[in-house]
Amino acid sequence: MTATRVLVLNSGSSSVKYQLLDMRDSSRLAVGLVERIGEATSRLVHTPPEGGGGRRERSGPIADHDAALKAVADELAHDGLGLDSPELAAIGHRVVHGGLRFSAPTVVTDEVLAEIERLVPVAPLHNPANITGIRTAQALRPDLPQVAVFDTAFHTTMPEAAARYAIDVDTADAHRIRRYGFHGTSHAYVSRATAALLGKDPSEVNVIVLHLGNGASASAVAGGRCVETSMGLTPLEGLVMGTRSGDIDPAVTFHLERVAGMSTDEIDALLNKKSGLVGLCGDNDMREIHRRMEEGDERARLAFDIYVHRLKKYIGAYYAILGRVDAVAFTAGVGENAVPVREAALADMEGLGLAVDTGLNAVRSGEARLISPEGARVAVAVVPTDEELEIARQTFELVM
Numbered sequence: 001m002t003a004t005r006v007l008v009l010n011s012g013s014s015s016v017k018y019q020l021l022d023m024r025d026s027s028r029l030a031v032g033l034v035e036r037i038g039e040a041t042s043r044l045v046h047t048p049p050e051g052g053g054g055r056r057e058r059s060g061p062i063a064d065h066d067a068a069l070k071a072v073a074d075e076l077a078h079d080g081l082g083l084d085s086p087e088l089a090a091i092g093h094r095v096v097h098g099g100l101r102f103s104a105p106t107v108v109t110d111e112v113l114a115e116i117e118r119l120v121p122v123a124p125l126h127n128p129a130n131i132t133g134i135r136t137a138q139a140l141r142p143d144l145p146q147v148a149v150f151d152t153a154f155h156t157t158m159p160e161a162a163a164r165y166a167i168d169v170d171t172a173d174a175h176r177i178r179r180y181g182f183h184g185t186s187h188a189y190v191s192r193a194t195a196a197l198l199g200k201d202p203s204e205v206n207v208i209v210l211h212l213g214n215g216a217s218a219s220a221v222a223g224g225r226c227v228e229t230s231m232g233l234t235p236l237e238g239l240v241m242g243t244r245s246g247d248i249d250p251a252v253t254f255h256l257e258r259v260a261g262m263s264t265d266e267i268d269a270l271l272n273k274k275s276g277l278v279g280l281c282g283d284n285d286m287r288e289i290h291r292r293m294e295e296g297d298e299r300a301r302l303a304f305d306i307y308v309h310r311l312k313k314y315i316g317a318y319y320a321i322l323g324r325v326d327a328v329a330f331t332a333g334v335g336e337n338a339v340p341v342r343e344a345a346l347a348d349m350e351g352l353g354l355a356v357d358t359g360l361n362a363v364r365s366g367e368a369r370l371i372s373p374e375g376a377r378v379a380v381a382v383v384p385t386d387e388e389l390e391i392a393r394q395t396f397e398l399v400m
């Protein structure tokens with residue numbers, strides 16, 4: 001029997017998303033999520049294959065990522081899809097930071113794992129969880145190839161002018177300080193899907209992709225290649241996010257240290273975990289912010305306005321970088337669902353050929369679709385991302 005299945009693990013700081021796919025037709029055999037790992041209120045939601053009964057939910061403490069993955073393995077085994085299956089060809093892992101070295105999917109060896117570990121300081125919220133995911137999967141199936149698919153890979157095509165910070169070159173080079181960019185698997189997938197929606201080849205179109213999830217980033221993709229993206233050395237730079245500040249004058253950090261007496265770790269936690277939407281209004285869920293705005297909540301309104309203002313700035317900047325824009329694509333949780341964000345981000349930009357049709361924007365759908373008015377110069381699209389499918393494809397391609 002040829003092994004045609006791939007298990008994809010997307011381990012976040014407090015969650016694991018997983019999918020088991022059959023690569024003969026890219027069908028999903030099982031999909032699930034473990035959230036609030038490490039808390040008393042952990043929850044596992046597992047959707048078995050069609051005909052396998054309904055969605056199953058399990059609540060109760062799951063101490064760490066190792067325990068989470070073992071719970072996932074149990075759920076899969078319950079459906080006869082256990083990790084011991086000879087049909088499993090590989091396990092694909094989302095790894096957030098690949099540094100300079102990894103520009104393509106890579107089979108994990110001890111040496112590769114050591115390099116991912118070395119990059120922990122520049123992806124402190126993400127790489128540690130990715131490493132645990134890989135180690136646990138290795139322990140469960142030592143014979144299987146574990147493949148790392150890096151968030152940074154798609155951005156390695158950025159020109160030096162976009163990738164370098166304007167700081168002393170020797171210092172930058174000695175410490176590999178440059179802009180790496182993240183969410184690359186999503187930016188790659190969505191830019192291609194946007195070209196397909198326009199009936200064009202990716203090489204023919206210039207697209208601005210707005211990946212707005214908990215973490216958020218924008219990218220400028222010219223003819224299928226990334227030329228600019230908003231995240232930098234770490235996933236902190238750029239857009240306003242759920243809990244991260246995005247762009248900020250670096251001198252704010254000196255000021256907090258010298259004047260407010262904060263330590264480096266405290267400032268790190270402030271900017272990564274207590275800023276962005278949650279810092280501005282106490283909520284990082286855009287749905288909750290919309291609800292509060294409808295009640296006339298001023299803080300929620302201001303948080304929304306700051307979020308949208310930053311987004312607009314990036315759209316304008318990437319328009320200038322690309323020179324000609326064929327499409328702007330919204331994706332991820334906020335981008336795919338938040339009607340008011342899409343409307344406000346493109347308001348008053350008719351001069352640039354950018355507009356949103358109110359009726360089309362309000363339509364709820366899980367399909368890639370256009371929301372720009374008929375005949376608009378620039379297409380505006382909502383394109384659901386599928387990082388897991390993309391990781392599965394790249395994983396399978398590498399091991400088959």
Ligand SMILES: Nc1ncnc2c1ncn2[C@@H]1O[C@H](COP(=O)(O)OP(=O)(O)O)[C@@H](O)[C@H]1O
Binds near residue numbers: 215242286332339
């Ligand atoms: N219907 C909705 N309206 C507005 N925002 C939504 C909606 N559904 C989800 N979101 C937003 O999407 C975010 C999560 O996006 P997602 O892409 O799943 O993030 P991540 O993968 O980074 O965890 C949530 O924080 C929430 O604000």
Ligand SMILES: CC(=O)OP(=O)(O)O
Binds near residue numbers: 012096183213214
């Ligand atoms: C890199 C990054 O920000 O990822 P996420 O959006 O999953 O936090």
Ligand SMILES: [Mg+2]
Binds near residue numbers: 213214332
């Ligand atoms: Mg995400």
